[in-house]
Every structure is written in structure tokens, then in C-alpha cells.
Amino acid sequence: MRKLNKKTKRKLRNRKKIKKVSRNRYRVSIYKSLKNISAQIIDDKAKKTLVSASSIEKEIKKNKKNKIETSNLLGEILAKRAIGKKINKVYFDRGSNKYHGRIKVFADSLRKNGLEF
16 A cells, blocks of 8 residues: 555545535635636536636736735635626635645635635
């Protein structure tokens, strides 16, 4: 049996918790690289992306100051797009990322702008 590293353990633990919660809600999946961050709201039953936002988009790039402010802005934009499509209850899939820093700022921004999770 091979030894798992911390990131893989966190990913598996998070995925196990998500399966319990994922009944009738959409999933907010987040991807973070060193420079950019992107998120999308996914319907797992239909296997389709409903709403997405990324720090590569023009409207976000022109307001870009630092990474934390970009995450905050991205959360606002994704929440507004989701509410425009009448999505207000979701669950948060942080993948193998810690709930810390940019991920936490993004999640707080989603909550502040009307999404429940």
C-alpha cells in the first residue's frame, strides 16, 4: 500500500463529505493556480456547467489589484450570475485546497452576495 500525501488525503476526505450533502443542490467547484482562480456551478445530475467565472475574464482583469481582492470580486460576480439564473442553494467543493486565504475570501464573498451553503 502506498502512502498518501496530505493534499490527496484532504481531497478524498472532502469528496466523502460532499457525497453526503449533494442531494438536491448544485456544486460550486473551485480551481486555484498560483496566478488565477476560477469557479463554476455544476449540476451533477445533468452533468452540465450552469454558471462560471474566472479571473482571466476581461471585466475582472481590468479591476485586478491583488489575488485576494480578485477572489473577492470573482465571488461577487459568480453570485450575481447564479442569482440571475435563480440558483441560491449550493454546496461548496473546495477540492484539495485548504479552506484558507483566497478560498475562504471567495466563499465569504459568495455568502455575502446571497448564495447559501
